[in-house]
Amino acid sequence: MISYLEDVILQTVCRILIPFIQVYGLYVIAHGHHSPGGGFQGGVILGASFILLCVAYDINEAKRRMTEKVDTVFCSLGLIIYSGIGLICLVLGGSYLNYSRLGQVLPVNPVDARSIGILGIEIGVGITVMAVMISIFLDLASRGEHEEGLE
């Protein structure tokens, strides 16, 4: 119904560029506690790479890479990781989100356990932000249909 312009240059450039954007997004998440960055920023970069795929190709192409079911599961998964780490700390005898208690189950001292806990919740935040960006973009761009190209 909606005709979209197949642009060879645009599609080729995006196909080359998107893996690098995604690796950079993963770097921003994983390196968030040593350099500027973190879950929110890295998640947005990962989500933007999918949005670029939607813009350069169409929504069906993006949905082949990540279906809306997987996307919605990812929305919750990040939050579950975040609150799950908090609950693990609670079970291990600390207060909620007191990561130093993770040192009891991980082979590190309590100070390094805090660093690992921070990395864990950054990953959770990144997953949620990425999935939410994709979900909102798909809903807004296709009037909730998720079927045609961009309108």
Place this chain on the structure above:
Amino acid sequence: MKLLALFAVCATGVLLIYGTVDMPDWGDPHSPASVHVSPRYIEKAMEETAVPNIVTAVLADYRGYDTLGETVVIFTAAMACILLMRRRRK
């Protein structure tokens, strides 16, 4: 009515600008925000969390509840968008 609205807007603006007169200077090292918890974070963040990036240490550790709430806000935004806009395929 429009004049009344204009008056209300101007009065609020004047009050807000008047409120900024009492604010500490920008970047003042002796302002209350800079003498209370900031030095504590700057001195202890590295040895308490082993994270060189103090911003991340404050966001994810000292203020972990806050970041959890932010994530919940984003999650809620997605759920609201899905509930309002997504339509089932016929």
